[in-house]
Amino acid sequence: MAAEREPPPLGDAEQTDFRELEDGEDLFISTASTLESSPSSPEPASLHAEDISTSNGPKPAEILLEDDREDLFAEATEEVSLDSPEREPILSDEPSPAITPVTPTALVTPRIDPVMFERCKEELEEEANGDSFDIDISVSDPEKTSLSIFNKKEFSVKRRFSDFLGLHSKLASKYMHIGYIVPPAPEKSIVGMTKVKVGKEDPSSAEFVEKRRSALERYLERTVKHPTLLQDPDVQQFLESSELPRAVSTQALSGAGILRMVNKAADAVNKMTIKMNESDAWFEEKQQQFENLDQQLRKLHTSVETLVCHRKELSVNTAAFAKSAAMLGNSEDHTALSRALSQLAEVEEKIDQLHQEQAYADFYLFSELLSDYVRLITAVKGVFDQRMKTWQKWQDAQAMLQKKLEAEAKLQYANKPDKLQQAKDEIREASPGWEGKVQQGETDFKQISKTIRKEVGRFEKERVKDFKAVIIKYLESLVQTQQQVGLFFFLSFVKDSVE
Amino acid sequence: MDDSQDLFVGEDGRTRSVTVDLYNDSSLQVEISDAVSERDKVKFTVHTKTNLAHFKKTEFSVVRQHEEFIWLHDTYLENEDYAGIIIPPAPPRPDFEASREKLQKLGEGDGSMTREEFAKMKQELEAEYLAIFKKTVAMHEVFLQRLAMHPILRRDHNFYVFLEYDQDLSVRGKNKKEIFGGFLKNIVKSADEALITSMSGLKEVDDFFDHERTFLLEYHIRVKDSSLKADRMTRSHKNVAEDYIPISSALNVLGTQESSAISRSFIKLAELFEKLRKVEGRVASDEDLKLSDLLRYYMRDSQAAKDLLYRRARSLADYENANKVLDKARMKNKDVKQAENHQLVCCQKFEKLSDSAKQELIDFKVRRVAAFRKNLIELTELELKHAKVRAKATFCARGSAHHTVLENSKM
Numbered sequence: 001m002a003a004e005r006e007p008p009p010l011g012d013a014e015q016t017d018f019r020e021l022e023d024g025e026d027l028f029i030s031t032a033s034t035l036e037s038s039p040s041s042p043e044p045a046s047l048h049a050e051d052i053s054t055s056n057g058p059k060p061a062e063i064l065l066e067d068d069r070e071d072l073f074a075e076a077t078e079e080v081s082l083d084s085p086e087r088e089p090i091l092s093d094e095p096s097p098a099i100t101p102v103t104p105t106a107l108v109t110p111r112i113d114p115v116m117f118e119r120c121k122e123e124l125e126e127e128a129n130g131d132s133f134d135i136d137i138s139v140s141d142p143e144k145t146s147l148s149i150f151n152k153k154e155f156s157v158k159r160r161f162s163d164f165l166g167l168h169s170k171l172a173s174k175y176m177h178i179g180y181i182v183p184p185a186p187e188k189s190i191v192g193m194t195k196v197k198v199g200k201e202d203p204s205s206a207e208f209v210e211k212r213r214s215a216l217e218r219y220l221e222r223t224v225k226h227p228t229l230l231q232d233p234d235v236q237q238f239l240e241s242s243e244l245p246r247a248v249s250t251q252a253l254s255g256a257g258i259l260r261m262v263n264k265a266a267d268a269v270n271k272m273t274i275k276m277n278e279s280d281a282w283f284e285e286k287q288q289q290f291e292n293l294d295q296q297l298r299k300l301h302t303s304v305e306t307l308v309c310h311r312k313e314l315s316v317n318t319a320a321f322a323k324s325a326a327m328l329g330n331s332e333d334h335t336a337l338s339r340a341l342s343q344l345a346e347v348e349e350k351i352d353q354l355h356q357e358q359a360y361a362d363f364y365l366f367s368e369l370l371s372d373y374v375r376l377i378t379a380v381k382g383v384f385d386q387r388m389k390t391w392q393k394w395q396d397a398q399a400m401l402q403k404k405l406e407a408e409a410k411l412q413y414a415n416k417p418d419k420l421q422q423a424k425d426e427i428r429e430a431s432p433g434w435e436g437k438v439q440q441g442e443t444d445f446k447q448i449s450k451t452i453r454k455e456v457g458r459f460e461k462e463r464v465k466d467f468k469a470v471i472i473k474y475l476e477s478l479v480q481t482q483q484q485v486g487l488f489f490f491l492s493f494v495k496d497s498v499e
Numbered sequence: 500m501d502d503s504q505d506l507f508v509g510e511d512g513r514t515r516s517v518t519v520d521l522y523n524d525s526s527l528q529v530e531i532s533d534a535v536s537e538r539d540k541v542k543f544t545v546h547t548k549t550n551l552a553h554f555k556k557t558e559f560s561v562v563r564q565h566e567e568f569i570w571l572h573d574t575y576l577e578n579e580d581y582a583g584i585i586i587p588p589a590p591p592r593p594d595f596e597a598s599r600e601k602l603q604k605l606g607e608g609d610g611s612m613t614r615e616e617f618a619k620m621k622q623e624l625e626a627e628y629l630a631i632f633k634k635t636v637a638m639h640e641v642f643l644q645r646l647a648m649h650p651i652l653r654r655d656h657n658f659y660v661f662l663e664y665d666q667d668l669s670v671r672g673k674n675k676k677e678i679f680g681g682f683l684k685n686i687v688k689s690a691d692e693a694l695i696t697s698m699s700g701l702k703e704v705d706d707f708f709d710h711e712r713t714f715l716l717e718y719h720i721r722v723k724d725s726s727l728k729a730d731r732m733t734r735s736h737k738n739v740a741e742d743y744i745p746i747s748s749a750l751n752v753l754g755t756q757e758s759s760a761i762s763r764s765f766i767k768l769a770e771l772f773e774k775l776r777k778v779e780g781r782v783a784s785d786e787d788l789k790l791s792d793l794l795r796y797y798m799r800d801s802q803a804a805k806d807l808l809y810r811r812a813r814s815l816a817d818y819e820n821a822n823k824v825l826d827k828a829r830m831k832n833k834d835v836k837q838a839e840n841h842q843l844v845c846c847q848k849f850e851k852l853s854d855s856a857k858q859e860l861i862d863f864k865v866r867r868v869a870a871f872r873k874n875l876i877e878l879t880e881l882e883l884k885h886a887k888v889r890a891k892a893t894f895c896a897r898g899s900a901h902h903t904v905l906e907n908s909k910m
Binding site: 299306307325333336464467471483489492 | 611710714717718722724727728729731734735736739742743745746749750752753756757759760761764765768771867868871872875882886887889890893894896900
């Protein structure tokens, strides 16, 4: 039985206020977790999964969440009895606390710090790509987690940027085609990286590293928040092992990279040609909803980016004015006025600081959240597309079956026993025969539909939480800066009026 | 002496606060009562109220254009009698180009804006246009009022004509030759200026003027720089305020599209941005008025003061030359009387100019300090006011955001 992990808050670990989970239901309340069946085993890719699914009896599949609570009660006892301690915890699935209600207070809170700049440079000289980042991971209540690997409470590993990309690409290939929304990794940036490599110690390259660090942190947090993904061995290896094999396939011009591009192009073409008969209004509605959301978020993101740019400009100009006013104050020969001008200069300088801080908040809170969600929604849309592909496969199988049946019938009439046998084999006996394929296609389609429903539900909840948290934080930042502006002017006013 | 006037407080109407100095002289009151902006020119209605005997009526109006103001200014400049006076700087040409372009671009615009966004942007740009218009009116008015207040300058014949003559002054714009001539004159002037101000041979007899020269040279450069930087800062502020418009609009759309718990948060945030936009816009325009305009005016005024110093220096040079000529004449004992007369004339001219200049420069300082003080205090008051509004708005928004969070957690 897997204990669920509480989603670590986005950003600081200290801000527990944002975990109120306003919708009332906590997906990961203790009761729910005891009802969890064994972790979802994504069908083809993970080899280990196969063992578990067969040994677990009837339902080898999903993590059943709140909608199926009734069933889960019944299931739970079943599962518990099946879980035998001697079963190899291939997925690190320690069943020991299964019977006692497990409070999933285990937190996996990855925090990422970039390596010191000098060391960074060293690495860069050797390798072709990537900064190195330190990931500090803290797991609270490790005894209560079922993942035995997290033995220590806090530990730290070093990872390169390409490692993150490698992780994402593995997860995507394993999970996306069966309907899981895999969080997208941050993008490569040739310009940014070249600057860093060249060793420019200017503020813009420091900014770039910070931007990247923050993006990677959010990426990792989202990934481990996902209950299925956290169970994945690749994720666990990423979090834990001291060394990872180089992820070569993430390089843009590698064979794998080119293959990916070709696949993407093929997908795009296919998408246009698939005309799906949507029987489920829910999907249609959701797709439309995500389309609208996508549009609006992109628009908002562009506007916020402009704001960030202008606010930075404002900060620069305010600083320049402050200096100029100070000089003017110096050259003014009326002493009181000279003092007043110097004060003005001071105030403006402080205000410039505030503008900078505000710009920082604008960006890291607001703009980055929006860009994250723009990419996440692309992933969601991708998952919907996968469903369409699955449907298409099913339809294709059905069409093929139809053809084979017709051929069989014809052969029957034509009375060609050996060919007839062959045809029959193809349809029924072969593994998988066409009948089997059709069945599989239907199952797959139903499965992915179900998974998507859950994933979307989860995604929406996370989205609401994220946005709420960021909005509140952003408002906090605004309040802070506004208060300070008022204070500065008040103080200078007091001084002025003494004059 | 009239200080730089602060002509509009707030955006409602033309409320003014005219600084009236101690020598409140109402015998000649000039104002620009109306202004009309046509395609490429502005027509100012100059309204005069007077009890001076010279004028035919006690109250009358004429319509003047910018070129006629410039003509008036130039006649003062060219008049030798006023060499010892700081001639009030000419008002800048009305320039609506930038604003008009922006309005045009908006009109051709962008299908990506919602109707509300468009309306708001239009409103912003129109307000900007109006502000520029008001400013140019103010600049022209200040020019006239300073002339009216000055005991000597107000008695100028051309000034009377300007105020009274109800026909067009047919002051043609400078033709190419005149513009070029003016340009050359400026080069010669600044070359002379540099020569004279650096010439150590020129004995500066007066500590006062020595100090003033050093001070003004530096001050002018600094105030020019500050004016420029203040303009940039104000512009940036406006940009930020304008940026809030599409953000607020997009948040609103998100809020209405959204059926989840965050829809209210979006809408609240949209409202906040809208409020902030208005405040930031006002901050930007207040900074523009109290700071940028002030600095710009004193850039011009300090230039006029520098010109005065230059004229005095030239007069001093003439005087020195006359002395030399006289010495030579005495040595050769030839044309002595003539040389003596000439020297006397130069001496008198110089001394008269110096006395007048001294007074003028003292007045300039008083004027300047008063204007800066007034505007800085007003600026601080306004900034405080705006800061309160901002703080309140963000505070409330944060409060209600927390509130919705709590509400939803009960649901």
